Amino acid sequence: MKNWKDIIRHQSFRYIDHSVHTEIEGKPNTALTSFAVDDTLAISVSEETSPPVIRLWVHPNTIVLGIPDSRLPFIDEGMQFIEKNNYQAVVRNSGGLAVALDEGVLNISLIIPGGKNLSIYDCYEAMVRFVQAMFHDLTDEIKAYEIVGSYCPGDYDLSIKGRKFAGISQRRVKNGISVQIYLDVEGNSNQRAELIQKFYTKGKKNKETTFTYPDIDPKVMGSLSELLGITLTVNDVKKRVIHTLKKLTDKIVEMPFQEEEKMNFEKRYKQMVKRNQTN
Template sequence: MQHQERNGIFDLSKTGQPFRIWDRSAVPMEGDVLKPFAYEEWLGREIGRGEQGPGVHIWRHRRGAVLGTRDRRLPHAEDAIRELEHEGWSVGVRNSGGAFVPLDDGVVNVTLLMPNSDGRMEHRADFLRMVRLLSVTLSAWELHAEAGEIAGAYCPGEFDVAVAGRKFCGIAQRRQVRAVNVQAFVVAGGSGRQLAGVAERFYAIAGGGHTGLDYPRIVPASMASIAELAVDPNLNAETFVRELKDVLIGLGGVEAPLPMPPEGEVANLAYKLRERYDHR
C-alpha cells in the first residue's frame, strides 16, 4: 500500500504513535446495546486525555436496534420500541448522528478512535478515512466501494458506502472535547434486505402512517451485505474482520488487549446515555 493511501486512513504523523486494534468481534455481544457505545465514550475520553493511544474498536452485537434522536421523537416511537423489545431486541438511542440501524451477527461495527487535541473540525476528512479503509478492505473481493447517499436505505446520509448502488455500510461521528470517534456499521454477512425489513417495520409503527413526517422511506432492495454483493457464500462477518485486520496491520496497527475501564464505569455511562437521549 502506498504511503499516500496509508495516510489517507490513519496518518501516524498526526496521531503521534502507532494505533491499536481492539477486536472483540469473535463472539457477538448481547444485552444492553448501549454498552459498546458507552465503552467507546469512555475510551474516547481516555484517548483525549492521553491515557490511551489511537485505535480501532471492532465489535458485533446480537439483535440490537440503535435509534437516532430524531427516530425517538416520532409520534409512535414508544410503540415501535416495545414491539422490538417484545421480539428480543435491545433498543437504545445513540449519541452520534444517523438514524435507525439494526445489528445482528452479520453486522460488524468498526470505530476509529483518534485524538483531537487541537479541536479541529474536519468532519468530512474523518468520514473519508473510514470510506478509504472500507474501500481498501473490499478490494480483496474485487468490489469497488463508493460513498454517496443511497435512496431507500436505512440510516441514509452523504457517507453511505455502497457497491453498485446497494448500501452495505453507514457512518456516523461522535466528537468529544479532545477526541473523535468515527463509527461504521458494516453489513458483512447475512441479508441486507432482511435487516432493511426490520427498519421498515420500525418506521411503519413509529410514524403511524403520517406521510408528512421526516423519516427514511425504506426500500429493502437498496441494502445488501458484502457477502451478497460479492456473491460469495463463504464470506461472513469473521472473514471480513480477518481481511480488515490484515489491512489495519499493513497500515501499522498492532493488535492489543481491550483497555479496561474502572468497575461499573461502562454501566454508569450507558445509564447516562439512556437518561439523556432515551428517557422513557
C-alpha cells in the first residue's frame, strides 16, 4: 500500500475552515454550497492558481443523497420523511449514497491536482493515510474495507473493529480531484443510521429495483467517541486535522476566494441548485 508521500508530493497546502455557519460568497453555508465550493477549488487546483486544499465543513441536520437515491421508486415519500424529521436533503454531484450529517459530523475535502495520472484508488488511499495519521496516538486499528449493513457502503469505509465511522467519495473536475470524507465524531450514530434506514424503507418499500440499495443495520456503525472510548468533539478533530497537515507539508496558506474563483463558484452553485430542482 502507498503512503501519503507516495501520492501527495506537494509541499504547500491551502487550508479553509468552512465549519462555522457563516455565508460563503453571499450564499448560505449549506451542503449544496459545499459541493459547489469543492468544484470551484478543484478547478483552481487544476489550473494551478491555487495550491492543493484541505477544507473542513459541517452542516446541521442534512441528508446528502447520491444520484441513485434520487431515483428511488417512492422518492417523494422518502423526501417527505426527511423533511418531517427536520432534515434537509441535498443531492450531491460526487459518488456514493445517502449519508446523514449534523453538528457531530466533520467533513474533510482533500482537493489535489493529478486527475490525469492519479488513480481513484491512489486518492482514496491518500485520505485513508491522512485519517490514520490524525488518530495514530489513539488507535492503530483504523481499517479500510466495505462494512456491509452501513449506509453509503464502499471499499473505503473506515472502521474500528468492524464498526464504520467514516465514508469517502470522490469527484473529478478537469485535472482537479476532490476527495470527500465524513467523520462521525460525536452524537448519536445509531439515530443517524436509523434515519437513513427509514428513508430507504419509505423510498423503496418492497419494490424490486435494478439498483441495489443498502440494507442498513445501525449496529455496524458508531462514532469515533464511542469506538475510541473517549470524549471527542468536532473541534478536537479539527485541531488534529491542522496538526497532521503541519506534519505532512512544509507550508500552510490561508487565502480568500480570488476573482476567478468567485465567478466559477457562481456557475457551480447554479448547477447544484438546478441539479436539486430536477431531482
